Amino acid sequence: xxxxxxxxxxxxxxxxxxxxxxxxxxxxxxxxxxxxxxxxxxxxxxxxxxxxxxxxxxxxxxxxxxxxxxxxxxxxxxxxxxxxxxxxxxxxxxxxxxxxxxxxxxxxxxxxxxxxxxxxxxxxxxxxxxxxxxxxxxxxxxxxxxxxxxxxxxxxxxxxxxxxxxxx
Amino acid sequence: xxxxxxxxxxxxxxxxxxxxxxxxxxxxxxxxxxxxxxxxxxxxxxxxxxxxxxxxxxxxxxxxxxxxxxxxxxxxxxxxxxxxxxxxxxxxxxxxxxxxxxxxxxxxxxxxxxxxxxxxxxxxxxxxxxxxxxxxxxxxxxxxxxxxxxxxxxxxxxxxxxxxxxxxxxxxxxxxxxxxxxxxxxxxxxxxxxxxxxxx
Numbered sequence: 001x002x003x004x005x006x007x008x009x010x011x012x013x014x015x016x017x018x019x020x021x022x023x024x025x026x027x028x029x030x031x032x033x034x035x036x037x038x039x040x041x042x043x044x045x046x047x048x049x050x051x052x053x054x055x056x057x058x059x060x061x062x063x064x065x066x067x068x069x070x071x072x073x074x075x076x077x078x079x080x081x082x083x084x085x086x087x088x089x090x091x092x093x094x095x096x097x098x099x100x101x102x103x104x105x106x107x108x109x110x111x112x113x114x115x116x117x118x119x120x121x122x123x124x125x126x127x128x129x130x131x132x133x134x135x136x137x138x139x140x141x142x143x144x145x146x147x148x149x150x151x152x153x154x155x156x157x158x159x160x161x162x163x164x165x166x167x168x
Numbered sequence: 169x170x171x172x173x174x175x176x177x178x179x180x181x182x183x184x185x186x187x188x189x190x191x192x193x194x195x196x197x198x199x200x201x202x203x204x205x206x207x208x209x210x211x212x213x214x215x216x217x218x219x220x221x222x223x224x225x226x227x228x229x230x231x232x233x234x235x236x237x238x239x240x241x242x243x244x245x246x247x248x249x250x251x252x253x254x255x256x257x258x259x260x261x262x263x264x265x266x267x268x269x270x271x272x273x274x275x276x277x278x279x280x281x282x283x284x285x286x287x288x289x290x291x292x293x294x295x296x297x298x299x300x301x302x303x304x305x306x307x308x309x310x311x312x313x314x315x316x317x318x319x320x321x322x323x324x325x326x327x328x329x330x331x332x333x334x335x336x337x338x339x340x341x342x343x344x345x346x347x348x349x350x351x352x353x354x355x356x357x358x359x360x361x362x363x364x365x366x367x368x
Contacts, residue, residue, distance in 0.1 A: 009185045009192070016188070017180045024176070041188065042195040047265035060265060067264040067271045070360065098179055103172045117363045120268065126173040139267025140364065156169070 008048050012041065015061050021127070022065040025111050025119050026073055040068045062129075062137045066120045073116060110159035118152040125149050203260055207253065214249045217302075218242055224309045233315040234308055241301040248294065255282060272361045279354045283347060295339045300332055 002010070019040050023033040043064050051060055098104050111122055117138075124134045131145045138145070183191070221238040228234045258278060264271060282288065307328060308318045318324045 005189075009188050012188050013183070013185050016183060017177065020180050021176065038191050038195045041192050042199060043262075043264045045192055045196070047263065050265060063267060063271075064264045066268055067266070070268070071262070071264075071275075098176065101172075101175050104175050107169060107172050115363060116360050117268075126170055128170055137267060138364070139269030139271075153169075 004049070005045075008045055011057060012044065015057065018058065018061045019065055021123065022062070022069055022120075024108065025123050026069040026116075028112060032072075036069055036072055039072065040065045043068050056136075059133055059137050062124065066123075066137065070116050070120075106160055106163055107156075109163055110156050113159045114152065114155060118148070118155060121145070121148050122152045122156060125152070207256065210249065210252065214245050217245055221305065224305065228309065231308075231314045234305075237301055237308075237315065238305055241298065241305060244294065244298055244301075248298070269361070269364055272357055272364065276354065276357050276361060279350060279357070283350055283354055291343055295343065296332075296336055299335050299339060300328075303328060303332055303335070 019037055020033075022040070023036050027033045027036055044061065047060075047064060051057070053060075098108060111119060114122060121134065121138065124137060129137075131142045134145045134149075135142045140148070221242045225235050225238045259282070263274070266274070304315075304318075307324065308315050311318050311321075311324065313321070
């Protein structure tokens with residue numbers, strides 16, 4: 001029988017893409033993303049024993065990842081003592097992959113310019129989450145989700161146009 | 169946009185279970201150290217102070233004012249230690265596994281209570297009281313005079329006033345720094361919460 005930690009690590013391994021994507025929209029710097037990945041992992045592990053509904057693992061991971069990232073973005077502006085991150089073998093850099101795709105690069109740059117809330121809503125929209133799932137993760141009503149997505153999409157389009165015309 | 173976004177999946181790095189385990193273990197150790205170190209230092213300092221107060225009070229049983237000074241100091245220190253530990257635990261025990269809006273509400277409530285609540289300005293009163301009582305307790309004991317005699321000595325009074333002023337300045341500076349950082353954090357969370365509520 002698997003221990004709780006083994007069970008958790010297996011889930012984390014299967015869903016780690018969510019952590020990477022949340023990191024990508026919130027942090028530009030590679031070392032900040034690594035720090036935040038570790039922090040999210042720890043927060044997920046801390047709350048894992050309280051996870052009652054194992055059918056909504058994805059939503060739980062999104063919630064913890066978004067809340068953890070938001071609580072850390074403020075720290076970027078001050079002197080930051082980095083946590084020690086264990087040396088891991090070099091993996092393909094996600095940014096290298098993105099730089100090969102101009103449209104994706106443009107989209108990501110436009111997302112960076114959104115505020116913390118709109119970033120998370122746009123991420124969930126881009127991940128094709130249903131309104132009801134987004135409502136659960138963000139804690140707002142379904143109708144509100146629709147309003148917010150439309151508004152965020154408009155802002156994103158404006159950002160893309162600005163970036164396209166090099167006006168920033 | 170959703171189609172473009174899907175391309176990102178090709179670039180997502182995959183960490184192995186062993187690597188994830190290594191990250192988790194190292195983070196758990198760091199967090200435990202961050203939490204335990206300041207807590208252990210505070211507890212040790214308070215215990216040392218209480219032992220010192222007990223010993224010096226026993227040695228000065230004939231000086232009632234000195235004993236009252238030490239008792240007051242001991243009592244305030246013990247209460248401050250416990251309430252400080254509770255606040256610290258609440259601030260550290262950040263529960264992220266809830267909807268964003270709920271999480272923001274909890275954090276804002278906790279920080280507001282701490283920074284702008286009824287007892288938020290208590291430190292303005294407590295720091296000088298604690299500092300003065302501590303300085304008096306040490307100074308009177310090592311001067312080998314009674315409490316009243318020390319207060320009647322001009323040099324002692326000058327030393328106490330200058331020492332207290334310097335100490336208070338340093339303490340206030342440190343507390344203000346911490347509060348300023350927490351206030352910025354509170355403003356940031358309030359701003360995000362406002363944005364969530366201003367959808368319509």
